[in-house]
Amino acid sequence: MTRPDARLERLLATLAILIIGLISLANVVVRYLTGGSFAFTEEFSVFLLVVLTFAGASVALRRDRHIRIGLLERALPTAPRRALILFQGACGLAVLGLITWFGARMTWQEIQWGSLSPGLGLPQWWYLAWLPLLSALMMLRQVQQTLDRLRGRLEDDA
Numbered sequence: 458m459t460r461p462d463a464r465l466e467r468l469l470a471t472l473a474i475l476i477i478g479l480i481s482l483a484n485v486v487v488r489y490l491t492g493g494s495f496a497f498t499e500e501f502s503v504f505l506l507v508v509l510t511f512a513g514a515s516v517a518l519r520r521d522r523h524i525r526i527g528l529l530e531r532a533l534p535t536a537p538r539r540a541l542i543l544f545q546g547a548c549g550l551a552v553l554g555l556i557t558w559f560g561a562r563m564t565w566q567e568i569q570w571g572s573l574s575p576g577l578g579l580p581q582w583w584y585l586a587w588l589p590l591l592s593a594l595m596m597l598r599q600v601q602q603t604l605d606r607l608r609g610r611l612e613d614d615a
Contacts, residue, residue, distance in 0.1 A: 546603030560588035
């Protein structure tokens with residue numbers, strides 16, 4: 458059985474790790490040749506690491522690769538197992554919903570305040586807007602994964 462995919466998140470993660478590698482390499486070369494370094498590399502690297510983390514977590518979620526202890530789940534009969542899967546999905550949605558909500562509120566506040574990033578002076582919300590977007594995408598992947606588990610489409614790796 459082929460694993461479900463999260464193509465958008467894989468693309469975002471690939472771009473993030475590629476850009477992190479390129480700007481880090483450029484920073485090392487410039488530092489070696491001139492003794493100074495690019496000011497923007499740390500700010501962009503931190504932002505891209507957050508994108509990479511959320512995109513990678515979303516891919517892992519869609520592919521059913523997050524850590525879960527399945528002992529109880531495997532031991533339960535069908536009806537209680539389905540209830541447990543629904544409970545697990547609801548808990549995941551609740552956490553991701555809170556991240557989405559508070560991330561969106563924080564982004565909106567940064568837009569209202571006009572805050573600028575400390576390193577480059579870019580609008581802070583440019584960085585923050587990715588948090589609610591990617592966590593909302595993870596909510597979609599959570600629903601997809603829960604439905605696949607309820608339908609028995611994902612095999613147990615135990």
